[in-house]
Amino acid sequence: MTPPAVIKETVLPADKTVVKKQKIANGHGKASAAAADSQAAVTVLNDENVNTPDARIYEYVSACNPDMPPIPALAHPPELHASGPTRVIAFDLSAHMGVDYEATSPNLLAAYVRVLRGESIETQACATSQAFYVIRGQGKSTSTEHSLQVTYKEGDLFVMPHAAGPILHEAEEDLALYWVTDAPLLKYLGVAPNVKTFEPTVFRKDVLVAHVTEKNTKTLTPTLWSLLNLLPRHTHQPPHRYCPPLPPSHPATSCLCGLRLIDRPAHRFLPRRHNSVALDLAVRAAPHGVYTLMGPELGEDGWVKDPIRLDWATGGSFVTPPGWWHSHHNDSEEDAWVLPMQDAGLYTHMRSLDIRFSKANKWPRIE
Known part of the structure; x- marks a missing residue:
């Protein structure tokens, strides 16, 4: 058996000791592979009375709920992707939240991808999950890394696992995509994904609409949760179902969360709140009379x-902050559809979604 390599330590003053790894010959006179990295300097703190500069201690009660910038309730209007050149339009609220990278919420970034007919654009994100919803148009997206090309039209949705390389989007007619990733979460953690936790998945519009009554649906990806939500005319506050934790064997992306609402004229439902942030896309809404109160x-x-x-506004998006009570309302003569994208997949896994419903027993007068 080859004797283990020996690391020789050179001791300097107690506050900062540098250890030099030196290649020591083994019993056969050859350098051990374990010590092949030569002359790498490391810092050793071996004095119990010395702390690193970043060691800080706070009193618990005053520090357990730090003062942080709130997540704002703001909208990203559809006019941004309705005209102009081919480009990506990020829903960037980083300045509001005090972070130095693009983010719509602490964990998610939403953006519009506008591609003119006959043109193309690449998108790239250091993320575990990427979701694309086709707001308008027709085209195709190609991931060389996943050896996959997806063709789509308005109303289709597809999700991609992590990719080191870009995704190429090509428009057969003017194209607008709603793109949501969990890149801000990875930025905050200082990590990059290296495991594909689900397969690229496509949800066609016809299938989504046909299955809006599906029960027991799971999360869209391990971090993202979504539902295609119908708000019939003259209704208030559609309910949605709590997504239960996934069993360990579940692939996590086999089904999009969806729940069709009870279609009863003038029926109202109660407000609710949850810890996840919702990045809501208004898929379709009348010009007036469809809104969210929060x-x-x-x-x-x-x-x-x-x-x-x-x-x-049809094709527009908005933020529902975490923990805020909210209710959706449709006073118009047309059905409305909304597609929320949330980081609830993460909260569901942590058993901390904490969705609650109001117990109001009277319907208010809503102007």
């Missing part, structure tokens, strides 16, 4: 207190 508190009547109102 705020951090409920009033005594069980409805959102002093709510912020965000009106839906």
